[in-house]
Amino acid sequence: MITQTLKRLTLAAGLALSVVATAPAVDAAGLMTPKDGTPALDLRDQAVDVVVEGGYAVVTVEQTFANPNAEDMEAIYSFPVPERAAVSEFTYWIDGKPVTAEVLEKEEARKIYEGEKAAGRETAIAEQDAYKTFDMTVWPVRAGNDVKIRLAYIQPAKLDTGIGRFVYPLEEGGVDDDKLAFWTANETVTGRFSFDLHLRTDYTVEALRLPAHPDAAISKDPDGSWRVHIDNAAAAPKAGSEPVDDDASADENAQGHAPAQSGKSFELDTDIVVYWRQAENEPARVDMLAYKPESDGRGTFMLTLTPGMDLKPITEGRDFIFVLDRSGSMGGKMSSLTEGVSRALGQLNPDDRFRIVYFNDSARELTHGFMNANEESISQALEWVRNVDAEGGTNLYDGLKLGLDAADADRTSALVLVTDGVANVGRTEVKDFLALVKEQDVRLFTAIMGNSANRPLLEPMTLESGGFASAVSNSDDIIGVLLQATAKVTHEALHGVKLDLDPSGSGLTIDDLRRKGIRTLYRGEQMVLFGHYRGAGDAELTLSGEISGKPVSYEARFAFPETANLNPELERLWAFAEIERELRKLDLLGSDADVKQSVIDTSKEYGILSPFTSMLVVRDERFEELAIDRSNRDRLAVEETAREKRMSAPAPSTRVDTQAPMFDAPRPSHSGGGSGGSGAIGLPGLVLAILVLCGTLRLRRRETA
Amino acid sequence: MHAPANAFHGRPRLPWFTPGLAALTAALYALAGGTPSSLVYDRAAIEAGEVWRLVTGHLVHLDLHHLGYNLGALLALGTAYELAPFGGPRRLALHIFGFGGLAVTATLLAVFPDTLRYCGLSAVLNTLYAALTLGLWRETREKIWLVALAASIAKIAWEAAFGPIFSAGLAWPPHLGAHVAGLLAGCLVALSRPSQISDEDPESLSQPVSANA
Numbered sequence: 001m002i003t004q005t006l007k008r009l010t011l012a013a014g015l016a017l018s019v020v021a022t023a024p025a026v027d028a029a030g031l032m033t034p035k036d037g038t039p040a041l042d043l044r045d046q047a048v049d050v051v052v053e054g055g056y057a058v059v060t061v062e063q064t065f066a067n068p069n070a071e072d073m074e075a076i077y078s079f080p081v082p083e084r085a086a087v088s089e090f091t092y093w094i095d096g097k098p099v100t101a102e103v104l105e106k107e108e109a110r111k112i113y114e115g116e117k118a119a120g121r122e123t124a125i126a127e128q129d130a131y132k133t134f135d136m137t138v139w140p141v142r143a144g145n146d147v148k149i150r151l152a153y154i155q156p157a158k159l160d161t162g163i164g165r166f167v168y169p170l171e172e173g174g175v176d177d178d179k180l181a182f183w184t185a186n187e188t189v190t191g192r193f194s195f196d197l198h199l200r201t202d203y204t205v206e207a208l209r210l211p212a213h214p215d216a217a218i219s220k221d222p223d224g225s226w227r228v229h230i231d232n233a234a235a236a237p238k239a240g241s242e243p244v245d246d247d248a249s250a251d252e253n254a255q256g257h258a259p260a261q262s263g264k265s266f267e268l269d270t271d272i273v274v275y276w277r278q279a280e281n282e283p284a285r286v287d288m289l290a291y292k293p294e295s296d297g298r299g300t301f302m303l304t305l306t307p308g309m310d311l312k313p314i315t316e317g318r319d320f321i322f323v324l325d326r327s328g329s330m331g332g333k334m335s336s337l338t339e340g341v342s343r344a345l346g347q348l349n350p351d352d353r354f355r356i357v358y359f360n361d362s363a364r365e366l367t368h369g370f371m372n373a374n375e376e377s378i379s380q381a382l383e384w385v386r387n388v389d390a391e392g393g394t395n396l397y398d399g400l401k402l403g404l405d406a407a408d409a410d411r412t413s414a415l416v417l418v419t420d421g422v423a424n425v426g427r428t429e430v431k432d433f434l435a436l437v438k439e440q441d442v443r444l445f446t447a448i449m450g451n452s453a454n455r456p457l458l459e460p461m462t463l464e465s466g467g468f469a470s471a472v473s474n475s476d477d478i479i480g481v482l483l484q485a486t487a488k489v490t491h492e493a494l495h496g497v498k499l500d501l502d503p504s505g506s507g508l509t510i511d512d513l514r515r516k517g518i519r520t521l522y523r524g525e526q527m528v529l530f531g532h533y534r535g536a537g538d539a540e541l542t543l544s545g546e547i548s549g550k551p552v553s554y555e556a557r558f559a560f561p562e563t564a565n566l567n568p569e570l571e572r573l574w575a576f577a578e579i580e581r582e583l584r585k586l587d588l589l590g591s592d593a594d595v596k597q598s599v600i601d602t603s604k605e606y607g608i609l610s611p612f613t614s615m616l617v618v619r620d621e622r623f624e625e626l627a628i629d630r631s632n633r634d635r636l637a638v639e640e641t642a643r644e645k646r647m648s649a650p651a652p653s654t655r656v657d658t659q660a661p662m663f664d665a666p667r668p669s670h671s672g673g674g675s676g677g678s679g680a681i682g683l684p685g686l687v688l689a690i691l692v693l694c695g696t697l698r699l700r701r702r703e704t705a
Numbered sequence: 706m707h708a709p710a711n712a713f714h715g716r717p718r719l720p721w722f723t724p725g726l727a728a729l730t731a732a733l734y735a736l737a738g739g740t741p742s743s744l745v746y747d748r749a750a751i752e753a754g755e756v757w758r759l760v761t762g763h764l765v766h767l768d769l770h771h772l773g774y775n776l777g778a779l780l781a782l783g784t785a786y787e788l789a790p791f792g793g794p795r796r797l798a799l800h801i802f803g804f805g806g807l808a809v810t811a812t813l814l815a816v817f818p819d820t821l822r823y824c825g826l827s828a829v830l831n832t833l834y835a836a837l838t839l840g841l842w843r844e845t846r847e848k849i850w851l852v853a854l855a856a857s858i859a860k861i862a863w864e865a866a867f868g869p870i871f872s873a874g875l876a877w878p879p880h881l882g883a884h885v886a887g888l889l890a891g892c893l894v895a896l897s898r899p900s901q902i903s904d905e906d907p908e909s910l911s912q913p914v915s916a917n918a
Contacts, residue, residue: 279749283742658742666822684860685774685778688834688856689778689830692781692782693784695849695850696837700789
């Protein structure tokens, strides 16, 4: 089947994206100061605390801003939007006491903020600038004084081919020219910077790795959980943890290290990327987390499928079309891009063909039609690529269209799109892009480079084509990205993915299912499904689709609990998935008041930030005077209680298909493919065995005669 | 062609090991189902001390399809070996399942570190098959048994090149390395026993062979 054979080029995508790994940072997170001579504030301290458990991460960023100047000032801190992050808390210390924010409509929140500021009262606001940045504004930072704020967000932490990845984004992508022209970012933490990650799981994790922070202190607790610590002040790893010895459980970069950058200031210009590798023998499985505080109330669940499917390697030749961004924001990345394309082309088979398309304000083809992937043509193409400069805007639509039009309908084709920017020239509507990729049976493999790329555009478009999108940070491990991309490229995939979840009896009802619109499940990919339920009891989960044209189906049966209270954060994760769904609708419709209102309502009900809402802090008495409901404060208290309870015990098992595993095949891994082997004698073996039996009986008769 | 030695003196023996092992294998499937996680060959678990998997891995199966073919082959080959003049139940237990099983798991551990899991009887059935075909050839000098052995080698080679012939659909593909290891172990078993027919001494054909020698 044609659509099933296109994966090899993900490798190219992975390579091309991994290209970015060596590119210099353009801009960084930090305190924003207008470029008009306004004196800058001092970013004194920043403490980042991350707990990864149960398939999601809770990230808390606490920081202090100081004002060394002679007049009161407003602090604006901006940092890139982390991937799929649901901001759940914004807290501002007023009179030494933490006051948590509530979610309001964006315009209303801004109006109140300005009013409070004008009245000289303490206030703070957290806003989302589209898909690009979170901006936190605090008033006032008194002359010669400091303020403290905290932001917390929750994000899913999925595995791919047994490798987990967490990114604390700090590098700004440099794609917002207006912002860059007006503001300058103070990215230096002058006091203490610390980053602590606690990885809690009942599955065995063999190693952790921070490719861009080799001096991070990594340790393993006696209960099997792992900790990462980065600090610019001399400090030992946390008590209760033991340094990782140079043994089989630690990889070459996961050994105990002394904390880095002792006593120095810390620059917020490098993403902190943490990888963890699950033990090879951890099985393919189904995990479920549920939150249902009352037996007669509504529950929320998160199902995570880690499939083990018999996906065979792909060997036949195909066409690859590289569509590469050469807009101005790619400036520091072109040499890396060239290297990535070079390595990608080097992976092609002699039977494969390729062509290369570039775009900035307009698009043009670098090659002249398809070229066979032989040494001579690859060398020629690379010479052309090396001579391309980055400049101009981003006409992504034209680039993509030219690439898609170049596809040969009679051959299996894949399109590798590498971009770090926004579509700001030509057609820019998401619906136009979706229509474009629907026109042709060409799968997209998209390398989303940097923290400010237009994920809301690139991801749905890639999924619509049945392809695979990878986000890449400058701090990513080039080899890690390569390995993950390779897994998508070299093997078959499950196409026409269908996931059904049905109650087995009358005591359980399930609704509001939300999942990423995955049509094709690639080797090593996980699937996450959120939903609501009432009652309790068994449900049947069925994953079905086709592998190389043959229908396959995997089933599991497990129970939904009557009550569960350890993971209240699931409600926010469900709400975030719902908001993502509504925003996609909005992209398709252009503008729709009902959909927008739905986003606002969900955002307010569940206390998460959205493009249409903000988190506002005013003095406690002002919340009362303004009749602002404190629902988020109450929700945070519930979450804090649950978190303390979770941390008091080892991470519990979340697997629900232990008794009757959903997948017979092992979970794929990078080393050897996580292979399982069977002793299957098969029909030929049986025929031969019967032949041997007949021969033996004949011999026996002959001898006994 | 040489005439075979008369190996069957006294009361004819009846196969008992083979039906017993078949019953055990079927019972394991009935009780533990397909791919029981605590019984399959699991490299990491074995390294962690769960050494019973070295044995039980051969006795458990993925599904009924897998079990059915292997049980059929076990009943045919095991019965043949128990009745063969050079075989018998003790040889079957010790040489084939003991030595053969050990050789297969040792090969998996030493040569195939990427094989994390394995289950099924067929690698040891390959030991049994090789020991039988080579043994029959040594007893009868009928070339058909060499052809039969070659057919098994050809089957493995085919599957290495083109994938499973008739066993497609199993969750785990046939482990060809284990099959080859089993086949070699069977050849060793067959060749380690003195032949009843000596090329140098045709008179040896008339010498009796004890049932379990």
